[in-house]
Amino acid sequence: xxxxxxxxxxxxxxxxxxxxxxxxxxxxxxxxxxxxxxxxxxxxxxxxxxxxxxxxxxxxxxxxxxxxxxxxxxxxxxxxxxxxxxxxxxxxxxxxxxxxxxxxxxxxxxxxxxxxxxxxxxxxxxxxxxxxxxxxxxxxxxxxxxxxxxxxxxxxxxxxxxxxxxxxxxxxxxxxxxxxxxxxxxxxxxxxxxxxxxxxxxxxxxxxxxxxxxxxxxxxxxxxxxxxxxxxxxxxxxxxxxxxxxxxxxxxxxx
Numbered sequence: 001x002x003x004x005x006x007x008x009x010x011x012x013x014x015x016x017x018x019x020x021x022x023x024x025x026x027x028x029x030x031x032x033x034x035x036x037x038x039x040x041x042x043x044x045x046x047x048x049x050x051x052x053x054x055x056x057x058x059x060x061x062x063x064x065x066x067x068x069x070x071x072x073x074x075x076x077x078x079x080x081x082x083x084x085x086x087x088x089x090x091x092x093x094x095x096x097x098x099x100x101x102x103x104x105x106x107x108x109x110x111x112x113x114x115x116x117x118x119x120x121x122x123x124x125x126x127x128x129x130x131x132x133x134x135x136x137x138x139x140x141x142x143x144x145x146x147x148x149x150x151x152x153x154x155x156x157x158x159x160x161x162x163x164x165x166x167x168x169x170x171x172x173x174x175x176x177x178x179x180x181x182x183x184x185x186x187x188x189x190x191x192x193x194x195x196x197x198x199x200x201x202x203x204x205x206x207x208x209x210x211x212x213x214x215x216x217x218x219x220x221x222x223x224x225x226x227x228x229x230x231x232x233x234x235x236x237x238x239x240x241x242x243x244x245x246x247x248x249x250x251x252x253x254x255x
Contacts, residue, residue, distance in 0.1 A: 012111065020072060020108050023189075027071035027238040028196055031124075033131060033148055034232045035063040035207050036161040037225035044083045047096050047223060049169050049185070051247070052085040060084045060161055061223055062093050063209060065133050065146055067124055071238075073105040077122035079135045079144065081223060084164060087185065087246065092167035095188070097220050099135055099143075113188040113243045114170020131233065142212040143220055148231050151205040156192075158204065160230025166190055168243070183249040193237035200236050207231020 010018030037060070044059040066078040078100045082093035095113075099120035100106050109115030120137040129151075135144040165187050172182035194200050207228060211221035 012107065020104055023112070023241040025072035025108065025240040026193075027068045027073075027240065029070055029237055030066055030068045030235070032067070032234040032236065033063075033065040033133060033146055033207070034159075034234055035065075035146065035148075035209055036159075036229040036231075037061055037063070037209065038227040038229060039083065039223050040226060043222045044085075047083055048085050048094055051185075052087045052092075052094060052167070055084045055086045055091050055164075060229065061225070062161065062163065063146075065122075065124075065135075068105075068238075072240075073100075073108060074102060076105050077101040077120075077124065078105060079120065079122060081144070081220060082166065083223065084161075085167065087167055091162070091164045092187070093164045095166045095168045096223070099137060109188075113166075114168040114182075114184065114186050115166075115188070116169065137218065141215070143215075143218060144209065144211055146207065146209045148207040148233060149205045150203045150233060152203065154202050154204045154232070156200070156202065158202075159232065167246070179250070181250075184245050185247040186243040187246055188243040189239075189241040191239045192234070193239050195235065195237055201234070203233040205231055205233065 009015035011022040012018045012020050039059050039061045041059040061083045064080045068076055081097035082095055085092055085094045098115050098117040100117050101122050106117040109117045120135050121139045123134045125132045131148040133146045134142050136142050168186045168188055170182055170184040170186045174181050211224045214221050
């Protein structure tokens with residue numbers, strides 16, 4: 001009889017050599033390009049899951065292009081395009097498009113919060129006072145491009161739009177092809193932290209974002225910008241932890 005009992009399991013799989021530990025997952029230092037833009041309301045509604053509504057009169061999408069320089073998932077890139085919404089009377093950013101550059105970041109997000117992450121190839125170029133990033137999947141097919149010019153320092157209070165917690169649609173299919181084993185809405189944990197020296201560096205500037213590929217395989221182009229609202233460079237840390245289940249469809253006998 002095997003000796004690998006559950007008391008010997010690691011936090012994540014493979015249980016005998018876990019890919020990542022239990023939260024919290026600090027990211028001491030990261031560079032981030034944060035953008036806000038208006039999108040087509042019908043496209044946003046098509047992306048939002050049932051029960052979520054548009055937030056306010058303008059369909060706002062928040063974008064975070066992240067380079068984590070250290071942390072539990074190691075040095076990696078993350079690319080996040082989230083339409084803002086309202087669920088059960090509370091504002092959220094629906095975690096619609098998430099692409100990261102390593103398997104640790106992908107597994108942590110998928111397994112704990114339900115982030116719909118995929119792997120991608122990200123390039124991040126800084127020259128003079130400009131920053132240029134690209135997201136490709138597969139390599140050579142450019143899905144999203146950003147361009148930013150540094151102009152003036154600012155604070156979080158100067159952001160053009162508010163930042164809201166993430167809402168994830170956590171869905172895990174059954175091994176037997178019947179109902180899913182998990183179907184939930186989860187609020188994930190997301191908090192900006194000062195750098196180790198105690199500073200939070202924020203620059204406002206001029207930014208552009210465009211979706212290059214009109215592909216139906218990954219149709220993120222449907223959420224392309226109609227009007228840019230704000231663009232910022234933020235150098236900070238993050239504190240990531242457990243999420244909160246907002247709605248469990250299976251416990252309510254829903255599907």
